[in-house]
Amino acid sequence: MASTEKISAFPYPFVENNVYRYSNNAIPLNPPIAIEVTDSYIEELNLKRGLLKMHPKRCFHSEPHTMDAQWEALDLILNQLAEYYPEKFKLVTNGGHWIFNNLHKGEKQSFTFGDPTTLDREPLDFVGRHVQEDLILMMQRDGDLFLDAGQLCFPANWSLYFDAGMSFKEIHTPIPGFQSASLDERILQFLMRIEAGSPWWRKNWSLMAGNRLDTSLETFAEWGQARKKVTKENVGELVHLRVEVQKLFRLPKSNGILFTIHTHMLPLEQFIKHTPWLEQFSSILQELPDFIADYKGISLYREVVLEYLEKELEKR
Amino acid sequence: MFSYVEGKRKLLFCTDSEVDRNLYILVRQALDENVTFEFHILEEESEESFVNQWFHKQKMGAYLYISGKEDFVKRIKDVAMMAGFTEHDMQSLINGPVKKKLICCTCHGVNEVSDQTHVVCVHCGQELEVSDHYSRRLDAYLGYVTIK
Ligand code: HEM
Ligand SMILES: [Zn+2]
Numbered sequence A: 001m002a003s004t005e006k007i008s009a010f011p012y013p014f015v016e017n018n019v020y021r022y023s024n025n026a027i028p029l030n031p032p033i034a035i036e037v038t039d040s041y042i043e044e045l046n047l048k049r050g051l052l053k054m055h056p057k058r059c060f061h062s063e064p065h066t067m068d069a070q071w072e073a074l075d076l077i078l079n080q081l082a083e084y085y086p087e088k089f090k091l092v093t094n095g096g097h098w099i100f101n102n103l104h105k106g107e108k109q110s111f112t113f114g115d116p117t118t119l120d121r122e123p124l125d126f127v128g129r130h131v132q133e134d135l136i137l138m139m140q141r142d143g144d145l146f147l148d149a150g151q152l153c154f155p156a157n158w159s160l161y162f163d164a165g166m167s168f169k170e171i172h173t174p175i176p177g178f179q180s181a182s183l184d185e186r187i188l189q190f191l192m193r194i195e196a197g198s199p200w201w202r203k204n205w206s207l208m209a210g211n212r213l214d215t216s217l218e219t220f221a222e223w224g225q226a227r228k229k230v231t232k233e234n235v236g237e238l239v240h241l242r243v244e245v246q247k248l249f250r251l252p253k254s255n256g257i258l259f260t261i262h263t264h265m266l267p268l269e270q271f272i273k274h275t276p277w278l279e280q281f282s283s284i285l286q287e288l289p290d291f292i293a294d295y296k297g298i299s300l301y302r303e304v305v306l307e308y309l310e311k312e313l314e315k316r
Numbered sequence B: 001m002f003s004y005v006e007g008k009r010k011l012l013f014c015t016d017s018e019v020d021r022n023l024y025i026l027v028r029q030a031l032d033e034n035v036t037f038e039f040h041i042l043e044e045e046s047e048e049s050f051v052n053q054w055f056h057k058q059k060m061g062a063y064l065y066i067s068g069k070e071d072f073v074k075r076i077k078d079v080a081m082m083a084g085f086t087e088h089d090m091q092s093l094i095n096g097p098v099k100k101k102l103i104c105c106t107c108h109g110v111n112e113v114s115d116q117t118h119v120v121c122v123h124c125g126q127e128l129e130v131s132d133h134y135s136r137r138l139d140a141y142l143g144y145v146t147i148k
Helices: A041-054 A064-084 A123-128 A180-192 A216-230 A276-286 A288-294 A299-315 B024-032 B045-056 B071-081
Strands: A060-062 A089-094 A096-103 A107-112 A134-141 A144-151 A200-209 A239-250 A257-267 B009-017 B036-041 B062-068 B089-096 B101-103 B110-113 B118-120 B127-136 B141-146
Touching: A060 A064, A060 A123, A064 A089, A064 A123, A064 A134, A064 A144, A064 A257, A089 A257, A123 A134, A123 A144, A144 A180, A200 A216, A216 A299, A276 A299, A288 A299, B009 B024, B009 B045, B024 B036, B036 B045, B045 B071, B062 B071, B071 B089, B101 B127, B110 B141
Parallel strands: B009 B036, B009 B062, B062 B089, B101 B141
Antiparallel strands: A060 A144, A089 A096, A096 A107, A134 A144, A134 A257, A200 A239, A239 A257, B101 B110, B118 B127, B127 B141
């Protein structure tokens, strides 16, 4: 259940600025690794596989024309797992014959690369079951990017089933202010220029009441209730900073973009132990415009959090 | 509103109701200008094959006006398109509510809505807020659950 992690590994999402606004905050990714294996690997994998089993329509979608891109994504991820975590994963490729060994999980799979009949799932659905990240494939055509395949178990309140097939701008229509100053257009243009071998990444943050990773829009009626249960007694424990580490890789053969999302969570009581974080986050949350707080779902308990942060600041 | 398009060889009018007044002014104008026209009141769905034949026997330069409830307009439009009419060869006007599909975010069930801002999902009973998040794949808008 506890999908939170150690403070030392937490991807702190803010830069120098004490004011947060939507912007293109993507930066080059070095080293160029699409995935990260953390201490909660086994736990999150089990959770993922359970969700995929119970809710296949909610967690996986693919258009038939994404098959080549799916194989490319699998190629990239399996190779990186074996390269960067050699004690946990082994990959042997002998021509088209591949053997992937997940030593960490105790699973071995052999298949013929490019031959879907040799895997019992689609390539993206297979590889997604070996990483903590959610995996989205954006296919490029007609000067636009379309969400044509994805495996999504830990969404921050959106629906893969509903968004499947949409263009980049269509996906982002629910975000207030995202169209102003053509931010959406500028980000789209940036994405379409991403080149193979030069990946990018960004962090997105939110607060959430509760510590579920599977905050799907489909189950919002359940988990959203926790927003009303935040009190000054439980706020440090109940409210979490939720950060998505998002990475963008161009797939050279299919010309698609692989978008990986690794979700991290830390309860406020842990987060505030680091005084600079406490100070900066307190001013950011204080200043945050209502339209962003509303969209992120913070408004119902923002005051309680602010009071808590101020009390903690006084103690330092 | 409809606009009268000049210079057409022939005008075709159709409506789903005798009491529909939307076409009245156009018909008057066609009479005044001596433009050939045909007028049909199509109250039964079974008249589809008649409509089909009617559209097929038209020659180039025919222009179509459709007036009626949303379903009727959609249906007649489809038949016309199948018979070779394009969006440029016709105008339509919907009487009454325009329905759109709303997908329930909780159960993915499809609901029909017109101009409400909130509906109760007919499939799972969840109260939904109608949004303008639209999926072309599903031809539907997204209905969100709100926490109050
Ligand atoms: C290319 C792959 C991407 C996909 C598939 C994607 C998808 C999404 C989705 C589904 C949402 C939630 C929308 C909703 O409420 O329904 C979202 C939110 C957002 N996206 Fe993206 N996105 C991508 C890339 C980016 C990039 C590159 C940026 C900026 C540089 C960006 C900026 C944002 C922002 C600011 C939000 C609002 C998040 C919040 O306030 O918590 N996205 N995105
Ligand atoms: Zn429903």
